[in-house]
Amino acid sequence: MVAISDLTPPRSRSTSVSTTNSDAALPSFESLAPPRPPTTKAAEETHVLVDGLKDVVKLKVDAGPGCGGIAWPAGEVLSRYIAYRHQINPSYLRNKKILELGSGTGLVGIVAGMLEPSAEVWATDQSILLDLMEVNAELNLPTSTTQRRNVHIAEYNWGEQVPSTIPIENIDVVLAADCVYFEPAFPLLVKTLCDLAPIGKEIEILFCWKKRRKADKRFFIMLKKYFNQYIIEDDKSGEKEIYNRQGVNLVKLVRKKQ
Numbered sequence: 001m002v003a004i005s006d007l008t009p010p011r012s013r014s015t016s017v018s019t020t021n022s023d024a025a026l027p028s029f030e031s032l033a034p035p036r037p038p039t040t041k042a043a044e045e046t047h048v049l050v051d052g053l054k055d056v057v058k059l060k061v062d063a064g065p066g067c068g069g070i071a072w073p074a075g076e077v078l079s080r081y082i083a084y085r086h087q088i089n090p091s092y093l094r095n096k097k098i099l100e101l102g103s104g105t106g107l108v109g110i111v112a113g114m115l116e117p118s119a120e121v122w123a124t125d126q127s128i129l130l131d132l133m134e135v136n137a138e139l140n141l142p143t144s145t146t147q148r149r150n151v152h153i154a155e156y157n158w159g160e161q162v163p164s165t166i167p168i169e170n171i172d173v174v175l176a177a178d179c180v181y182f183e184p185a186f187p188l189l190v191k192t193l194c195d196l197a198p199i200g201k202e203i204e205i206l207f208c209w210k211k212r213r214k215a216d217k218r219f220f221i222m223l224k225k226y227f228n229q230y231i232i233e234d235d236k237s238g239e240k241e242i243y244n245r246q247g248v249n250l251v252k253l254v255r256k257k258q
């Protein structure tokens with residue numbers, strides 16, 4: 001396991017955010033990222049169309065629990081990518097154990113579960129988002145119509161131990177969308193990625209994010225010590241150009257050998 005102290009970020013020049021006290025109350029996403037209109041309004045239902053899914057994804061969104069309560073662009077990009085991979089290779093997610101970090105509304109994990117009923121998905125986030133994620137999982141994968149829902153909602157705070165309900169050793173795929181925005185959480189997220197991908201373990205980590213602030217580079221400097229990044233080149237023709245123009249990037253992370 002990697003100790004968080006090994007991941008201390010370079011000292012920030014910003015005086016507004018402490019990088020040393022991870023227990024401090026978290027400022028809102030909007031106070032840290034340049035303002036941009038959310039893709040949805042507060043407390044409403046929205047539909048996300050993902051090619052390859054028979055049904056639209058119904059999402060209750062609620063800006064109340066913070067930034068994760070609405071759907072962000074990287075989540076939609078990552079959802080479309082896994083759906084495309086599944087379309088060209090239907091066994092891609094078959095029987096896979098999938099973990100989503102910082103799931104927010106639950107979108108990406110729900111899409112994974114809808115694409116492949118034999119997959120087992122854990123959509124995770126902080127406790128404040130769990131009710132919303134549960135509502136969304138139930139909207140799209142109602143327990144009344146499926147014998148057993150294959151998307152589980154779980155609290156997982158980066159930097160902490162993996163909850164015992166998640167079979168960490170057996171996770172095959174890790175998905176993370178729009179999780180780079182809050183500097184004090186950078187070392188926590190890197191530690192979590194290291195915990196999920198110990199040296200030598202075969203695991204696919206798909207990491208999608210939207211470039212926002214210069215400070216986000218610090219995350220990638222920390223990450224580089226432990227992971228190589230490979231740009232996803234096998235997305236549907238033309239997709240990458242579209243999302244890159246919107247500042248969204250999608251990479252595969254591979255743990256370095258040492």
Ligand SMILES: C[S@@+](CC[C@H](N)C(=O)[O-])C[C@H]1O[C@@H](n2cnc3c(N)ncnc32)[C@H](O)[C@@H]1O
Nearest residue numbers: 067068071072075102103104126157158177178
């Ligand atoms: C910008 S939102 C992205 C939500 C979703 N992945 C999407 O693309 O719509 C970032 C998410 O990371 C979660 N997050 C932030 N810090 C976290 C931490 N320390 N542990 C777990 N989740 C965290 C937030 O609660 C939020 O849901």
